[in-house]
Amino acid sequence: KVKNKPSVAPEQPLKDVKNIIAVASGKGGVGKSTVTSNLAVALAKEGYRVGLLDADIFGPSIPKMFKTEDARPVLEKVDGKDKIIPVEKYGIKMLSIGYFVDPKDATIWRGAMATNAIKQLITEGNWGELDYLLIDLPPGTSDIHLTMVQTLAITGAVIVTTPQDVALADAIKGVSMFNSKNINVPILGLVENMAWFTPAELPDNKYYIFGKDGGKKLAEELGVSLLGQIPIVQSIREGGDSGAPSATNENTLTGKAFMEVAGKIV
Ligand code: ADP
Numbered sequence: 001k002v003k004n005k006p007s008v009a010p011e012q013p014l015k016d017v018k019n020i021i022a023v024a025s026g027k028g029g030v031g032k033s034t035v036t037s038n039l040a041v042a043l044a045k046e047g048y049r050v051g052l053l054d055a056d057i058f059g060p061s062i063p064k065m066f067k068t069e070d071a072r073p074v075l076e077k078v079d080g081k082d083k084i085i086p087v088e089k090y091g092i093k094m095l096s097i098g099y100f101v102d103p104k105d106a107t108i109w110r111g112a113m114a115t116n117a118i119k120q121l122i123t124e125g126n127w128g129e130l131d132y133l134l135i136d137l138p139p140g141t142s143d144i145h146l147t148m149v150q151t152l153a154i155t156g157a158v159i160v161t162t163p164q165d166v167a168l169a170d171a172i173k174g175v176s177m178f179n180s181k182n183i184n185v186p187i188l189g190l191v192e193n194m195a196w197f198t199p200a201e202l203p204d205n206k207y208y209i210f211g212k213d214g215g216k217k218l219a220e221e222l223g224v225s226l227l228g229q230i231p232i233v234q235s236i237r238e239g240g241d242s243g244a245p246s247a248t249n250e251n252t253l254t255g256k257a258f259m260e261v262a263g264k265i266v
Pocket of ligand 1 (some may be wrong): 025027028029030031032033034035043061193194230231232234236237238240241
């Protein structure tokens, strides 16, 4: 349980943000952005003021997942300074490098350029007062991760993994990064995504395509909470592709599953 982390000094960026939550994965393609989007929607549904920073600079998927690819954030003078007004959808304030540059152009940026771009979104974004700012980190461990943990008072990290061995091995690296002495960001827990598949015509069957309970067992081994096991469901993929993450419909099983995960981090 984390609330209103007191260590956010007034001079630090995002001082009006009560909780900064980093969502990370070791491996790419495990559903980190899907989980982040759904958590943002779920927290907004619960009435929290939510922001979402897409820090996955070389593969920004937040604009697509919220169908806001065509949005172009504008500048506004706030206290005499130019601020970037975040794009808003479902009550969530969002900024992504994808709103400013063609992702193809960003892929050739050097590390320093990428980190500067992210820093700009953080310090020049007009985030205002938020209860939660979720940060969709790039996969793996990189300069961007270090910049984030060094410049922001991160409340905690959520690690997303599939139950597959290669994903778990990389998830462990992610956990050790946050746990390392000079970084020391608490792990809020682990989400096991793509945990199983149930075909519509065989509703009682679970197929453990990437292995059974890999994330659950890893959470136990590492002594971190298991925030949830999310199955592979076509509607989760469709929701991400159509700009309406599953959590926008809390009456569905998948919507409920993400609401439950969100309930464990507030
Ligand atoms: P990452 O951010 O880790 O690279 P994404 O969130 O972009 O991963 O997910 C990769 C792909 O898998 C996307 O097409 C997404 O829609 C799909 N996906 C993610 N989680 C699920 C799930 N639980 N069920 C079905 N499809 C999923």
